[in-house]
Amino acid sequence: MNIKTLDNYKIQNEVLRALRPEAQEFIQARVLTRPIHAGDVIFEDGVPFTHAVFPHEGVLSLMAQEEHGRTVEKASIGREGFLGFAFLLGGGSAISRSIVQVPGYASWLAIRDLDEALEQYECVRQAMLLYAKSLISQLMESVACNTLHSAEQRVTRWLLHAHDRVDGDVVMVTQQAIANALGMRRATINEACSNLQQAGTISYSRGIVNFIDRPALEERVCQCYGRIRFRFKWQEVGTGHSEAATDR
Amino acid sequence: MNIKTLDNYKIQNEVLRALRPEAQEFIQARVLTRPIHAGDVIFEDGVPFTHAVFPHEGVLSLMAQEEHGRTVEKASIGREGFLGFAFLLGGGSAISRSIVQVPGYASWLAIRDLDEALEQYECVRQAMLLYAKSLISQLMESVACNTLHSAEQRVTRWLLHAHDRVDGDVVMVTQQAIANALGMRRATINEACSNLQQAGTISYSRGIVNFIDRPALEERVCQCYGRIRFRFKWQEVGTGHSEAATDR
DNA sequence: ATTCTTGTGAACGTTAGCGTGCATTAACGG
């Protein structure tokens, strides 16, 4: 794991960006920001939290591990969220193994500092609770999507979420990684990606996926994608308890 | 929907039971408690909250509805939780359609009163946040389970959860209802239940499921069941932010 | 230049669960 820290970077994490300036500065002065590399393990399952992690670019996956070696992503986290919400809701340990699925960079904040930020700035708790709610929505959609929708739709959804979480139109990810995330065979992913490429929506080679025609991708994906996006967008705009009846 | 209220009943909802006596009395004085019947719609998707609902017995399902008529349960709620957590986390409307899957009885608390309880008693917020965390765990397990495990294992898990949420060894539920909850055909459920019955673990007839050999059921179910149970149990015992590193 | 590793493409037979439709039986309401 590369431990070199970044000196100059853009705060792209949306939870951090939603904070009031003074809270943001407080946290900014205490975080450690560095690149995250594909395959890095951020937390092991059950290990006590030492930090909260705020991705600015890239994708983290909370992975479920099956006896027989199969895996699935229980949830994925990008710039719209952070890792460590279990601490916020009243626990001391990571809720599952978290790994880097798409490289990028992220900020580490020691739990001690997070605790202080929570006490000092109400907006921190509020932003984090709002993300917890969005996460619940994401999870609910995932339960439904994983149960009801086809392999190709799920691959498409995964790619779109990944695209949302990086700058530009290139996502660094192999078919094997997608297979692990979706709990499918690589062969199944291959077929889906091959279809998408032939349709001219993406192109890819050796772990580099290019997004060519996003609108076309969005037409192929199931509604789950849009619903999850909407929740997160709404979160960005939301201001707390005062929303109208459009909460879906 | 039966509107007759219950005069005498046992508070079996574990969120309510976890509260300090004064908070429990405050809420107790304001709730309306009545039976819930299979098929009742508690909230429609997107409708503004009017109440939080605390089941004492029975099962509520948050249902996802697909274009083609297929459905799945995104989450299920029994006496270990409550309906309305989205309000707590910062939203005004139901996050999805909620229906009664297994009959029982539940307490309704007006949002106005809930708000007051949250302001007056810290333990209310704490208990509810802890449930939110458990719910996230439940959802994560469901994502994994729905993706990786067999129909029979999932049926078994569903039945065990239902059993946990009623008194005694009888669960009122039809195969069709289970099929809707799991997003499968009734024929698939039929086969699974038939196997379970032949193995002597349950018996059933016309919407009445009898649990005969629970240990045998627990041997057949996937680990997802145990993990979810463990989270909820831990929640009951938990006292907030002070847990050791056994949070899994 | 040559080996080695990693990512991709494609093929095999297998199977769990699907969509459908129909028969049977228990309970319920008049």
Next chain:
DNA sequence: CCGTTAATGCACGCTAACGTTCACAAGAAT
């Protein structure tokens, strides 16, 4: 008591995804 409805049992062919294995090519390492 009987007709109607709801719950269950089962059987048909079908297909999406599975497990496995092999081949090939692009980079990386030596």
